[in-house]
Amino acid sequence: MDFPTVLVVDFGAQYAQLIARRIREAGVYSELVGSDTPVAELLARKPAAIVLSGGPSSVYAEGAPQVDPAVFEAGVPAFGICYGFQAMAASLGGTVARTGDREYGGTPLTVTTPGSLFGALPAEQSVWMSHGDAVSAAPPGFTVTATSTGAPVAAFEDVDRRLAGVQFHPEVRHTAHGQTVLEHFLFDIAGLERSWTMANVVEEQVAAVRAQIGDRRAICGLSGGVDSAVAAALVQQAIGDRLTCVYVDHGLMREGETEQIERDFVAVTGADLRVVDAGEQFLGALAGVSDPEQKRKIIGREFIRVFEQAALDVVAEAEEHGETVDFLVQGTLYPDVVESGGGTGTANIKSHHNVGGLPEDLTFTLVEPLRTLFKDEVREVGRQLGLPDTLVQRQPFPGPGLGIRIVGEVTRERLDVLRQADAIAREELSAAGLDTEIWQCPVVLLADVRSVGVQGDGRTYGHPVVLRPVSSEDAMTADWTRLPYDVLARISTRITNEVAEVNRVVLDVTSKPPGTIEWE
Numbered sequence: 001m002d003f004p005t006v007l008v009v010d011f012g013a014q015y016a017q018l019i020a021r022r023i024r025e026a027g028v029y030s031e032l033v034g035s036d037t038p039v040a041e042l043l044a045r046k047p048a049a050i051v052l053s054g055g056p057s058s059v060y061a062e063g064a065p066q067v068d069p070a071v072f073e074a075g076v077p078a079f080g081i082c083y084g085f086q087a088m089a090a091s092l093g094g095t096v097a098r099t100g101d102r103e104y105g106g107t108p109l110t111v112t113t114p115g116s117l118f119g120a121l122p123a124e125q126s127v128w129m130s131h132g133d134a135v136s137a138a139p140p141g142f143t144v145t146a147t148s149t150g151a152p153v154a155a156f157e158d159v160d161r162r163l164a165g166v167q168f169h170p171e172v173r174h175t176a177h178g179q180t181v182l183e184h185f186l187f188d189i190a191g192l193e194r195s196w197t198m199a200n201v202v203e204e205q206v207a208a209v210r211a212q213i214g215d216r217r218a219i220c221g222l223s224g225g226v227d228s229a230v231a232a233a234l235v236q237q238a239i240g241d242r243l244t245c246v247y248v249d250h251g252l253m254r255e256g257e258t259e260q261i262e263r264d265f266v267a268v269t270g271a272d273l274r275v276v277d278a279g280e281q282f283l284g285a286l287a288g289v290s291d292p293e294q295k296r297k298i299i300g301r302e303f304i305r306v307f308e309q310a311a312l313d314v315v316a317e318a319e320e321h322g323e324t325v326d327f328l329v330q331g332t333l334y335p336d337v338v339e340s341g342g343g344t345g346t347a348n349i350k351s352h353h354n355v356g357g358l359p360e361d362l363t364f365t366l367v368e369p370l371r372t373l374f375k376d377e378v379r380e381v382g383r384q385l386g387l388p389d390t391l392v393q394r395q396p397f398p399g400p401g402l403g404i405r406i407v408g409e410v411t412r413e414r415l416d417v418l419r420q421a422d423a424i425a426r427e428e429l430s431a432a433g434l435d436t437e438i439w440q441c442p443v444v445l446l447a448d449v450r451s452v453g454v455q456g457d458g459r460t461y462g463h464p465v466v467l468r469p470v471s472s473e474d475a476m477t478a479d480w481t482r483l484p485y486d487v488l489a490r491i492s493t494r495i496t497n498e499v500a501e502v503n504r505v506v507l508d509v510t511s512k513p514p515g516t517i518e519w520e
């Protein structure tokens with residue numbers, strides 16, 4: 001590790017990676033490690049500090065993951081959050097119990113002793129809690145610095161030993177002063193300094209990709225989206241023209257997408273791009289399939305089949321013979337990984353085509369330089385690489401495309417209907433200047449639902465489309481965007497007038513959680 005690194009020990013929280021990301025935001029490099037990592041291995045990495053994450057277990061339960069006191073004896077600064085706070089207390093001689101006073105969501109916190117963790121922050125503040133257990137007695141040597149109704153010991157610190165912890169979640173935005181508390185730990189208790197920026201990611205990843213691929217060849221799945229554009233630009237910097245980009249037109253794209261990629265990406269980067277028309281192949285494989293997970297796996301598999309063929313073509317054209325292309329570059333981000341159940345002990349919410357949807361017989365070695373990052377971090381990497389805002393600020397569009405926005409079987413006719421409705425919604429949202437305000441706005445066709453309408457004095461029996469405008473910072477959580485009524489009205493009128501099969505437009509007003517952004 002070249003930069004002082006804070007290791008976040010992941011006890012199985014959906015949001016553990018958020019902690020690492022907030023630490024990086026504070027200017028200190030951070031990575032996750034599994035909670036089963038042996039202490040010796042942990043310490044051998046010479047972490048600048050250790051943060052213990054939240055998690056679903058109860059420390060006093062049999063088999064619950066524990067923290068070896070050796071971690072604290074080694075003199076490494078440590079910070080516990082929620083479960084990590086409780087595990088720290090238990091390990092150092094404090095007590096943890098089920099208090100019966102659960103706290104979920106926004107909770108008032110009273111700072112009893114400002115100390116180093118709270119410093120000049122207000123004595124009363126709102127924090128985000130999610131616990132049923134609580135520390136009932138702090139370990140010897142610690143000062144209790146805050147309290148809440150359900151957590152008599154809601155924060156503690158032992159500045160001499162450079163140890164501290166909190167029951168609440170400083171990493172979530174809903175905790176008013178969360179980032180400041182985290183920074184107080186990093187800078188005032190652990191004594192670290194700001195030593196890292198997104199520019200370091202570029203340097204470090206370019207070097208890592210160079211070491212991984214060497215003088216061999218790679219192909220990159222390029223979608224025209226932000227993540228693959230940034231991944232491709234980064235790998236291009238590492239291996240130059242030994243990278244071939246492959247854009248798969250799987251027939252599930254939106255209107256104008258294929259033309260746009262040529263214009264935006266190739267013009268800017270001069271990349272070697274091949275466009276593969278695989279519409280027949282994908283639609284054939286999806287025929288008769290309605291189950292979302294099955295669709296995702298089929299799409300993930302067909303993508304790989306196309307990449308395999310493209311790799312053979314690249315080899316056939318290459319001057320040196322006997323070569324193979326063994327590396328596949330993908331713009332995989334951390335949310336794709338965690339939702340596919342790829343975090344340490346996290347649930348499978350949906351199989352993203354590029355992670356959980358990959359076929360078992362995958363022979364490519366994956367190159368995923370953005371795998372630990374969140375979208376806004378990737379946008380920053382893109383800017384560092386000199387990509388223009390038109391590319392870097394694009395709204396996300398999922399790899400499986402309109403295939404997971406048709407609830408029911410995917411057919412060519414249904415895709416045409418959805419494509420028209422989607423184009424109208426996008427056109428009106430752009431015209432209203434709302435593109436930067438919304439994260440993305442999926443338009444979903446409820447192909448198996450019909451409702452009665454009246455148009456031109458006649459009866460219609462058509463399908464509804466759903467508008468799903470969301471605001472988000474990183475796609476891990478989202479809220480539905482309060483679009484102006486007149487914009488909604490224009491979209492609705494135009495879709496029902498211009499798309500013959502659609503006679504109803506509905507608005508999705510669900511946040512994430514409980515809903516996900518895409519319907520499938």
Ligand SMILES: Nc1ncnc2c1ncn2[C@@H]1O[C@H](COP(=O)(O)OP(=O)(O)OP(=O)(O)O)[C@@H](O)[C@H]1O
Nearest residue numbers: 221222223225226227228248330331396397398399
């Ligand atoms: N049509 C496509 N052709 C080739 N590769 C694709 C295609 N769609 C997706 N991929 C691959 O799958 C990865 C994940 O897709 P995803 O949609 O998450 O990222 P993206 O399209 O690059 O960015 P964005 O999130 O902005 O849409 C991409 O980074 C890319 O490597």
Ligand SMILES: O=c1[nH]c(=O)c2[nH+]cn([C@@H]3O[C@H](COP(=O)(O)O)[C@@H](O)[C@H]3O)c2[nH]1
Nearest residue numbers: 351352353396397398399400475516517518
């Ligand atoms: O490349 C992708 N392959 C997928 O299989 C996939 N599924 C969801 N998404 C995108 O991920 C973000 C979170 O979406 P969800 O709330 O629906 O899980 C949103 O931005 C979604 O558009 C995908 N992107």
Ligand SMILES: NC(=O)CC[C@H](N)C(=O)O
Nearest residue numbers: 054055082083131132133
């Ligand atoms: N979010 C957490 O880390 C929860 C910790 C523990 N399971 C509790 O309920 O108190």
Ligand SMILES: [Mg+2]
Nearest residue numbers: 225397398399
């Ligand atoms: Mg995409």
